[in-house]
Amino acid sequence: MPEAIDYLNDELLLTPDEKPKAAQTPLLLRAIEVIERINAFIDETGAEPVSEPGRSVRERMLANELAGLRASKADLDGLASYDTRNLLFGGGGGADPLDDPLLSDGLDIFAVRDELKPMARPxxxxxxxxxxxxxxxxxxxxxxxxxxxxxxxxxxxxxxxxxxxxxxxxxxxxxxxxxxxxxxxxxxxxxxxxxxxxxxxxxxxxxxxxxxxxxxxxxxxxxxxxxTDSGPLFMGARTGFVYVLRSLSDKPEVQGLLKVGTTAGAVEDRVAHAETQSAFLFAPVVIVETYELVGHSAKETEQRIHQALRPYHIALRVTGPDGRSFSSVEWFKATPEIVEKAIRLVLAQG
Structure with a gap:
């Protein structure tokens, strides 16, 4: 079967005033979504978003995204048709050359004024x-x-x-x-x-x-x-996880120990680079059990669990690859059953 021809985008069939349609790459699609949100903001407020103290978080985020679009517009040709307010391509948002401070007074062009001195970068x-x-x-x-x-x-x-x-x-x-x-x-x-x-x-x-x-x-x-509701019980929101881990270290002093802690994110992400962290004894770990926290402060829960497991606590020191010595906490010489009982008791107490 002969190959199908896309007559709409065939450059040989376009008039001199027409250009091939640009493919909508993931970057372009994201840029379109961003500029549409900025346009919606301007519809609501009648002004461009500005990032300055006192402005709302939403406005400052939009202003930052607008600055990013302006800095990258050379790579976003397909965005021009969505720039209905000329924020990027029609001269919108640009400074008037006549307002250039070097041209607006009698200062020598090589004189450096205080407001034009380079600012220290964070x-x-x-x-x-x-x-x-x-x-x-x-x-x-x-x-x-x-x-x-x-x-x-x-x-x-x-x-x-x-x-x-x-x-x-x-x-x-x-x-x-x-x-x-x-x-x-x-x-x-x-x-x-x-x-x-x-x-x-x-x-x-x-x-x-x-x-x-x-x-x-x-x-x-x-x-x-x-x-939204960040009171003492977080109004039923998921606030993290309690994790129970076992180290895969071959050091004899680590055998039979369990690590108990909390994290606001996924446990798998927390332990993904265990071998690089002193908290995990610079060794891989295996996840024994996890418990979802709903309506509990992760840090307060961790402290209460550690208090309940205090009789089983083991203080460890570990030497890192660079020779530095670290203390590692949250390790307990206890069975998974003892740890589970302590965790469930703390969670039941609310």
Whole structure:
């Protein structure tokens, strides 16, 4: 059978004023979805979204996405027909050359004014790089945006001493996701760790937990994306998991021990890189059991379970690949039955 010809896109049959239709790549489809949300915002408010202190989280997120589209418009030719407000391609959003501060007064063109001096960049920006598997995280960011708009998740002021695996935050108008946590250690007497942080513009960073916490506190508009009703019992929302693990380490002092802890994200994600983390003794682990937390604070539940298992607690120290020594907690010399009984007792007490 002869090959079918697409007459609509055959370049030989197009008039000089026509161009072949651009294929809608995943990147273009996402850009279309973003600009449609921005257009909807302008329909509601009558103005472009702006990212500045005092603006809503939704507006700052949209303003950040608009800036990303403007920076990438050279690779988004197919987006022009959706740019109905000329935000990207029709000169919209651009500065008037006559308003250039170098041309608006009598200063020497080589004189550097205070407001034009280079600004110091945050240290966590310096080591950002493209996220090679961003397609895994993109649906998560979209789910968070939808949940914020629907009111099922509520941006809350940041008041934490640490962050947990799987959490989402708004920082400087950008959505931030803690995708991995490893190499837990003590830094200046406080627990710290190396993170894999994914930003909603397709970049990532491996900053320290202490650095992320500091930046979240420095940004007065930073928010944690929590559930809507975040009272003492979280109104029936799933708040994480309790996990029971067994180490696959061949060290004799580890045999017969179980690790008990909690996580806000999936247990499989929490232990995916166990061999790189002091908390897991730099060795793989096997999941013995997991318990879903509904209506319980994960951290409070963990503390109560550890208190119930205190008679079985074992203090361990482990030496990392770099020769540094770490203390590792949450390990207990107890049977799975004893651990299960303690967990169920704590969960039943509410």
């Amino acid at each position: 240290d966590f920006v310096a080591d950002r790089r493209p996220c090679p598997d961003f397609e895994r995280f993109e649906p998560l960011f979209q789910d968070i945006r939808n949940a914020v708009e629907e009111g099922t998740r509520k941006p809350q002021p940041f008041r934490q001493e640490r962050v947990e695996l799987g959490e989402f935050f708004v920082l400087k108008g950008q959505l931030v996701h803690v995708a991995d946590l490893r190499d837990e250690h003590r830094r200046n007497g406080k627990l710290d760790a190396r993170l894999r942080v994914i930003f909603d513009n397709g970049t990532e960073s491996n900053l320290l937990m202490s650095s992320l916490v500091r930046r979240l506190y420095e940004d007065k508009d930073a928010r944690r994306i929590g559930v």
